[in-house]
Amino acid sequence: MKSFKSIPGTFDILPEGHTSGGDLIAPVALWQHVEQVVRRVMAGYGAQEIRTPILEPTELVARGVGQLTDIVSKEMFAFERGSTNYVLRPEVTAPVMRSYLQHHLEQKGGVQKLYYIGPCFRAERPQKGRYRQFHQFGLEVIGASDARADAETIACAADIYQALGINDYRLRINSLGDENSRPRYKEALIAFLKPLEDELSEVSRGRLESNPLRILDTKNEKERQLLSDAPILIDFIDDESRAHYEAVKAHLTAIGIAFEEDPFLVRGLDYYSRTSFEFESDVLGAQGALAGGGRYDLLSTEVGSKKVVPAVGFAAGMERLLMTMHEAGLAALEESRLDVFMVGLGDAAADWIFPTAHRLRALGLTVGYDLKGRSMKAQMREANRRNARRVVVVGDDELENEIAQVKDMDQSEQHPVPFGELEQMLQP
Numbered sequence: 001m002k003s004f005k006s007i008p009g010t011f012d013i014l015p016e017g018h019t020s021g022g023d024l025i026a027p028v029a030l031w032q033h034v035e036q037v038v039r040r041v042m043a044g045y046g047a048q049e050i051r052t053p054i055l056e057p058t059e060l061v062a063r064g065v066g067q068l069t070d071i072v073s074k075e076m077f078a079f080e081r082g083s084t085n086y087v088l089r090p091e092v093t094a095p096v097m098r099s100y101l102q103h104h105l106e107q108k109g110g111v112q113k114l115y116y117i118g119p120c121f122r123a124e125r126p127q128k129g130r131y132r133q134f135h136q137f138g139l140e141v142i143g144a145s146d147a148r149a150d151a152e153t154i155a156c157a158a159d160i161y162q163a164l165g166i167n168d169y170r171l172r173i174n175s176l177g178d179e180n181s182r183p184r185y186k187e188a189l190i191a192f193l194k195p196l197e198d199e200l201s202e203v204s205r206g207r208l209e210s211n212p213l214r215i216l217d218t219k220n221e222k223e224r225q226l227l228s229d230a231p232i233l234i235d236f237i238d239d240e241s242r243a244h245y246e247a248v249k250a251h252l253t254a255i256g257i258a259f260e261e262d263p264f265l266v267r268g269l270d271y272y273s274r275t276s277f278e279f280e281s282d283v284l285g286a287q288g289a290l291a292g293g294g295r296y297d298l299l300s301t302e303v304g305s306k307k308v309v310p311a312v313g314f315a316a317g318m319e320r321l322l323m324t325m326h327e328a329g330l331a332a333l334e335e336s337r338l339d340v341f342m343v344g345l346g347d348a349a350a351d352w353i354f355p356t357a358h359r360l361r362a363l364g365l366t367v368g369y370d371l372k373g374r375s376m377k378a379q380m381r382e383a384n385r386r387n388a389r390r391v392v393v394v395g396d397d398e399l400e401n402e403i404a405q406v407k408d409m410d411q412s413e414q415h416p417v418p419f420g421e422l423e424q425m426l427q428p
């Protein structure tokens, strides 16, 4: 018989932690905990959740993220049906901007702060911390060009990490200037690298003409050496962008957020202008990027808006965050407990337990009972395994006298409780 496994680069999230392809996958309760913290911090920033489809038009992503990016050129799960081209979203910023434009959210006035949590898809080579289906949460602040919006976006991500106890990370920031700065810088960078072409890696040589800024991301030591004398983007940016950058830094300093300036931080996505930033974990090694983001004033017109809509946002990886929590010993969970486990023997007991459990659940209690007709001993074992606070035991005598034995598992005490008083007694 053929058996099936999850596709490499994807994984199941189970009630209990497990390993998948050598990676630790956290138990679902930890995912839920992180999601709760994300929602709480986002709410503190006045952000509201947005849920957009997993499927988007391929062209939205191609135009939004940029033809020359790795994401669009080689990592899209895209397919055609009939005359429509679909893509499994590789990121959520372009979809959120599409939604903002489609629903005329600008007419609501003010600034829209929208956050999301959900899966993204990239056809990358699966490896530790790098998946084909992964999860991002992020914030988009749409409609503001004020440097405070940039600082606030960065602060929101930092607050989430702080709320989860993650302190071992570095925040790097840079400014990419406006749409005129980059072409001038690109030329200067090509002029600098051209004579060194032979010393570049094959990948970087390929990028030299098409997307030379990506060469700045190189992890290759020799290339880093070569780049130490390269022109830097910040020297090419316009005065307004420079002033904006200074303001972002001042606002971050005012609220005590530590950062490093990294003149080579350009990030892989095309739509960024001015502020760009990245949170990098100290404990993750190669796939260390926890979150990234920046200002993307150019995206709206790229995806069909007549007017420029200034916006800034961040996107963070859930898996990387959970891995960081694990490495830092922050992944301990409170043990999950059942309020009540009901133990009984025989059909008559089962027929009493079934509706009683239903009534107890209606009171808001978490209730378990045996569905396999097992022995009392096996049922008690299960009650222990489920860490039940109380166990309700009914045997033949109890049924006849309409009195249950209620065992308090923490105190190791047992009391008889008349059936009629059970709900009252167990009520939360």
Ligand code: AMP
Pocket: 091, 122, 124, 129, 130, 131, 132, 134, 135, 136, 268, 289, 290, 291, 292, 293, 315, 316, 317, 318, 319, 320
């Ligand atoms: P990006 O949109 O590429 O800036 O990604 C934002 C964040 O998502 C990164 O900092 C990572 O934490 C996470 N991320 C991106 N791609 C993957 C992937 N293939 N697997 C796991 N996490 C990812």
